[in-house]
Amino acid sequence: MKRQLILEDGTVLVGEAFGGENEKTGEVVFNTGMTGYQEILSDPSYCGQIVTLTYPLIGNYGINRDDFESINPSIHGFIVKELCDHPSNFRNEQTLDQFFKERNIPGLSGIDTRKLTRIIRQHGTLKGRLCGMDVDVDKVVEELRATVLFTDHVKRVSTSDAYPSPGRGYRVVVVDFGMKHGILRELNNRNCDVIVVPYNTTAEEILRLKPDGIMLTNGPGDPKDVPEAIEMIKGIVGKIPLFGICLGHQLFALASGANTVKLKFGHRGSNHPVKHLKTGKVAITSQNHGYTVEAASIENTPLEITHIALNDGTVEGLKHKDAPAFTVQYHPEASPGPEDANVLFEDFMNMIETFKKEGEELCQNA
Structure with a gap:
């Protein structure tokens, strides 16, 4: 199933959906870590943000019970270049897709995360929305520009x-x-x-x-x-x-x-x-x-x-x-x-x- 990320500057990036099916709006940021995605997605400091990982392959060691930094993730979305559907690790208990589905957090894979990172580095963090393909892009961009993100993080x-x-x-x-x-x-x-x-x-x-x-x-x-x-x-x-x-x-x-x-x-x-x-x-x-x-x-x-x-x-x-x-x-x-x-x-x-x-x-x- 296709899903798109729409940014307030009008950029649209289309990829594959994983995780929850709902739409989410948040501040789009990037993380340069090569490992540790489970700790990243469960870090409360990402509350209200859509996190992009610059390392290209994510999910290869799955999700385990030990590496969480909070009980309930606060991120609004997760973006990766390539999502691993068949993790291999002795501690693996479920895939990233399964984890995000259980918590109704939308994910996006298959986009050019290097391009997205360059946009953020050039313009600074931007408001964005993860949504389906049936939305009016111009209307979403207008809504994003008018959106005031919450401040009670x-x-x-x-x-x-x-x-x-x-x-x-x-x-x-x-x-x-x-x-x-x-x-x-x-x-x-x-x-x-x-x-x-x-x-x-x-x-x-x-x-x-x-x-x-x-x-x-x-x-x-x-x-x-x-x-x-x-x-x-x-x-x-x-x-x-x-x-x-x-x-x-x-x-x-x-x-x-x-x-x-x-x-x-x-x-x-x-x-x-x-x-x-x-x-x-x-x-x-x-x-x-x-x-x-x-x-x-x-x-x-x-x-x-x-x-x-x-x-x-x-x-x-x-x-x-x-x-x-x-x-x-x-x-x-x-x-x-x-x-x-x-x-x-x-x-x-x-x-x-x-x-x-x-x-x-x-x-x-x-």
Whole structure:
């Protein structure tokens, strides 16, 4: 069965349909990862987006129960060059087509994904619609141009209620802006006593839980659309050690007086080189974001830049000059991708330990 992708600039790409049969509208983006499509399609940071994979063959190792980054995918569509109908892997449980059919998410295969990627790189991310062949293309283009995409991404993917993931180590409150399971797994691996809370939890409610550390997770959308989180962070910084990832990094910057801006086509892939300015060491990282902290806005804030992207020089890491707080734009938990930056979770544990020792010494000397 044929299906088409219609973009707001009038481009039409026709291919083969797979997955759900419904129409979906969203922001069309691309990801350059060669593997890890299951983690990509289940990443809550793709909420409301139609994801194009630049690697040509997708689905060859199928879908398994272990590699999900969320229970319910939030993407609005999936576009590939060639879809594998007969996956071969010892963990395979179903095909991509079967998976998307069960969740009523439309897919499109057989189009020139290189052409689509070049369009996005040239014009920036575009609104698009996956639909059947019986639509009036001109009317769809007109509708797309008039469409205002929703801005409550974080509310749609964050947990609605707090819940624990018990451990016997440090208590870490994880603020869920669209948390990937990989973040929770890394904290569990370090025996943290984790409490996951909704995105709109106040600073007072978090402090009442008496945490040893605060984790600000990844998530979708524009950080400026989550003002309640910015206010919460202002009430936390300096009181509890803080570690932020991706959207959490951007929200931390806004709470500290910096600014964020939208990138032309974002960073989405598992091969992005990032340089640590203090050591000069370069890590290959997994990334998925459409916004960045504006470097010039860091001046006259209590922040300093710790990491930069080698591809375009954008800000990839920050730390507070006076408070125990640091953040990164990339994903140290990988999922999918390299694990070069996994040591940042150890840095977080060490920061908590140092903060607690300093607090004990102050009490003893008081």
